[in-house]
Structures are given as structure tokens and as C-alpha cells.
Amino acid sequence: MRYLYSTMLDNDQEKDKEEEAQNFSPNSNRLVKIALGFAVGLAFIIIYLLAPRSGPAPRILTESPSRIDQELSVLRAAYPGIKIENIFDPAIRDWKIYITKDDTTVELYWAEGRYLPAKLLGSKEKYRKLIFYIPKKLADPATFSDAQIEEIRDFGSSESRETAPVSATSFFEAIYETSTREDVERHIVKTIFLGKQVSVHKHIVELLARVEEQILAAAQTNASVKAFVESISSIDGYSWRQIRDTNGISFHSMGLAIDILPRSWQNKIIYWNWEKNKGNEDWMLIPLSERWMPPKQVIDIFENEGFVWGGKWTVWDNMHFEYRPELILGRGIAE
Numbered sequence: 001m002r003y004l005y006s007t008m009l010d011n012d013q014e015k016d017k018e019e020e021a022q023n024f025s026p027n028s029n030r031l032v033k034i035a036l037g038f039a040v041g042l043a044f045i046i047i048y049l050l051a052p053r054s055g056p057a058p059r060i061l062t063e064s065p066s067r068i069d070q071e072l073s074v075l076r077a078a079y080p081g082i083k084i085e086n087i088f089d090p091a092i093r094d095w096k097i098y099i100t101k102d103d104t105t106v107e108l109y110w111a112e113g114r115y116l117p118a119k120l121l122g123s124k125e126k127y128r129k130l131i132f133y134i135p136k137k138l139a140d141p142a143t144f145s146d147a148q149i150e151e152i153r154d155f156g157s158s159e160s161r162e163t164a165p166v167s168a169t170s171f172f173e174a175i176y177e178t179s180t181r182e183d184v185e186r187h188i189v190k191t192i193f194l195g196k197q198v199s200v201h202k203h204i205v206e207l208l209a210r211v212e213e214q215i216l217a218a219a220q221t222n223a224s225v226k227a228f229v230e231s232i233s234s235i236d237g238y239s240w241r242q243i244r245d246t247n248g249i250s251f252h253s254m255g256l257a258i259d260i261l262p263r264s265w266q267n268k269i270i271y272w273n274w275e276k277n278k279g280n281e282d283w284m285l286i287p288l289s290e291r292w293m294p295p296k297q298v299i300d301i302f303e304n305e306g307f308v309w310g311g312k313w314t315v316w317d318n319m320h321f322e323y324r325p326e327l328i329l330g331r332g333i334a335e
Contacts, residue, residue, distance in 0.1 A: 068095055068110055070333045071131055075171075078306070078325035082175050086110070092118070099174040106174035115171040127168035133334035134308050134327045141285045152284045156276065156315050169249055176201060178254040181240050188238050188255050194229055198237040201255030204323050207305050208258075214301045224295040231262040257322035260294065268292035270318050284314075293318045303328055 068086065076084050083100040095110035108115045113129035120127070144152070154160055173179045177187060178201075189202045193212055200208065219226040238255040251257035261270075269275050270292045275283040291311070293299075299309045306325030310317030327334070 067113075067333075071110075071113060071330070072097075074131060074326055074330040074333065078329050079175060092121070094121070099171065101175055101177075106170075108170055108174065111168075114168045116168060117170055120170070126165055128165045130168055130171055131326055131330040131334050134324075134331065135312050136331065138288065138312055140288060142287070144284070149282075149284060152314055153281065156272065156284070167249065167251075169254070172254060172256070176203060176254055176256070181253075184238075184240070184254055193235055193258070194232055194260075196232060196235040198235045198258055199255065200237040200258065204256060207307075207323065211301055211305050211307070214304075215298055218297050218301070222295065222297055225297055228262075228295050228298055231266065232260060233263040234261050235259065236261070251322040251324075257320060259317075259319040260321070261319055262292060265292045272316050291316070291318055 072084055072086060076082075081101070083098075085098040085100075086095050087098075088094075089096040089109070092109060097108045097110060097115060099106045099108065108117055109121055111121055111124045111127075113131060114124055114127045115130050116124055116127065155164075169178070173183075178184045184201070187201050187203070188199050189205060190197055190199050191205045191208065192198075193208050194215065215225060215229065219229050236259040237252065237257070239250070239252045241250050241253055252259075268290055269286055272283050275286065280286075293311050294309070299311070302309060302321050306323055306328055307321045308324045308327050310320030310322070
């Protein structure tokens with residue numbers, strides 16, 4: 001019916017056009033010429049506005065910005081105290097990102113989600129995208145297929161980790177002033193968290209205080225949370241170091257991560273690589289029941305304040321929490 005109706009409408013329109021053509025007067029011709037002249041002039045104006053010129057190119061000349069717009073929306077929500085702007089750079093053919101904190105502005109390039117300075121664009125494949133997928137639920141190794149097991153085993157091999165892309169930290173260096181060890185240590189402070197002294201970047205001190213308040217409140221009614229708090233032996237924070245088996249800088253090096261270590265790990269396994277180094281090539285198959293981990297309520301409290309838990313990583317690190325609010329808020333767009 002829709003097709004028939006549209007065909008009938010087209011036929012009626014053609015008849016109307018024939019009648020109008022027969023009834024054209026000289027005045028009608030003059031009006032048509034005026035209209036055509038106006039249209040031509042308007043076309044020249046549009047072409048001029050869209051033509052490439054020196055300086056930043058208009059957004060309309062670029063590919064769809066939807067992906068970068070999504071990412072920048074996440075980053076602005078994750079870091080509300082930071083001003084983040086973008087403009088297309090026709091010379092580089094990429095989006096230039098301006099990150100302003102206080103009176104200092106740093107220029108990076110989008111680099112397909114890596115956020116790198118111009119000097120690193122030629123080697124961008126060495127870096128991971130800033131926003132990557134963190135699952136909401138913990139993967140159960142009992143559900144892994146043979147193909148998944150081999151993929152994880154290869155991913156965790158020393159050879160693979162030595163050549164795999166590393167974290168792109170330029171964005172964090174801009175907002176936390178952590179480009180060098182000296183820069184970092186100007187912002188490192190000591191604080192008490194869950195009864196233990198720990199050194200961290202001053203930016204996360206208040207965040208940890210909020211986490212602590214909620215955990216201690218939960219411990220009043222949740223026996224597993226209470227046992228977790230009482231089992232803590234030590235908490236490690238700032239430590240200038242690279243990620244094991246890689247060339248990447250750990251978030252401990254920026255004071256943005258903590259490791260919570262329980263006494264004797266409750267006779268369970270806490271870190272994948274320690275088990276692998278013992279010769280267990282099937283470390284990824286260790287049942288969840290045999291891994292030490294904080295109670296789910298504790299993990300949820302950390303996540304609600306922007307901290308991701310290392311236990312959800314493929315190469316799991318169950319003692320580890322790091323401040324990455326963009327990964328929590330960006331779950332819907334992560335690849």
C-alpha cells in the first residue's frame with residue numbers, strides 16, 4: 001500500500017507540473033531567473049565557508065566525531081575539575097585535545113583513543129587505548145573454552161607481555177603532574193587507610209577516605225567485610241616502578257594505586273604471576289574459591305568511588321585497586 005500510494009502521488013505531481021508549465025507567464029520566467037540567481041549566490045557562499053583554509057578545519061570536514069565525543073563526555077564526567085577541549089588539526093589529520101588544569105594547558109592528540117603527544121604519534125601502536133573494557137562481573141574459569149584458555153596463556157607469557165602495547169599515561173601526566181619521578185613525589189603524601197599508613201598521590205586521599213568510611217560502616221553489619229578489615233596486614237601505595245615484564249609505568253608509580261595485603265593471604269592465591277612463576281601454566285584455571293579476594297561489597301564500594309579492582313583483569317591481581325573512573329563510567333563505550 002505504501003508503494004502504491006507513493007506511485008500515485010508521483011503521477012499526480014507530474015500532472016500538476018505539466019499544467020504549471022502550460023500556464024507560465026513572462027512574469028513567472030522573470031521570477032524563476034531571480035530565484036536561480038539567488039540560489040547560485042548562496043551556493044558560492046556555502047562553498048567559500050567550507051573550503052579548506054589555514055588554521056583549524058571546521059568539524060563538518062572531518063569524519064563522524066561520535067566516538068571521540070563519547071570518550072570526551074566520559075572523561076569530562078570522570079574528571080570534572082579538568083577542562084577538556086578538542087579541535088581538528090588538518091596538518092596532523094587528527095583531533096587535538098587541550099587539557100587544562102589550573103593555569104596549565106597540555107596538548108595531546110586523540111590517536112584513536114590513546115591520547116598521545118605529537119612526538120609519540122609515529123609509535124602509537126605501542127600504546128593501549130585509554131578507555132578499555134572492564135567487566136562488571138568476575139569471569140569464572142570453569143566456563144573458559146579451550147581456545148580462551150590458550151589465548152589467555154599466550155597473553156600472560158613473558159614474550160607476549162614484553163611486546164604488548166602498554167598503558168598510555170600522557171593523559172594522566174597532564175592532570176596529575178606525573179611526567180617524572182620528581183614531579184610525582186611533589187604530590188605524594190602519607191595517609192591512614194583502614195588503619196594502615198600508605199603513601200599516595202594527594203588527589204586520591206579524600207577518595208580513599210570516602211571508601212574507608214563506607215567500608216567501616218559496612219563492617220558493622222557484614223561479617224565478611226569485618227573479617228576483611230581485620231585481616232589486613234599492610235597496604236602498599238606509591239612505588240616508582242614499571243609493570244612486571246613490560247615497558248609500561250605502573251599506576252603505583254603515579255601514586256594512584258594501592259595493594260591490600262591480608263595476613264598469610266588466608267592460604268589462598270592472590271596474584272596470577274606469582275603462581276605462574278611457580279611453574280603453574282594453568283594459573284588462569286585456578287577456581288575462584290581458591291583465590292583470595294575482598295568481599296563483593298568492598299569491591300562495589302571502591303568501584304562506586306572510581307577505583308577498578310585488579311581481580312577482574314585477565315591477568316588478575318586481587319590485591320590491587322587503582323583510580324580509573326573513566327573505566328567505570330566508560331563501560332558502555334569500551335571496546
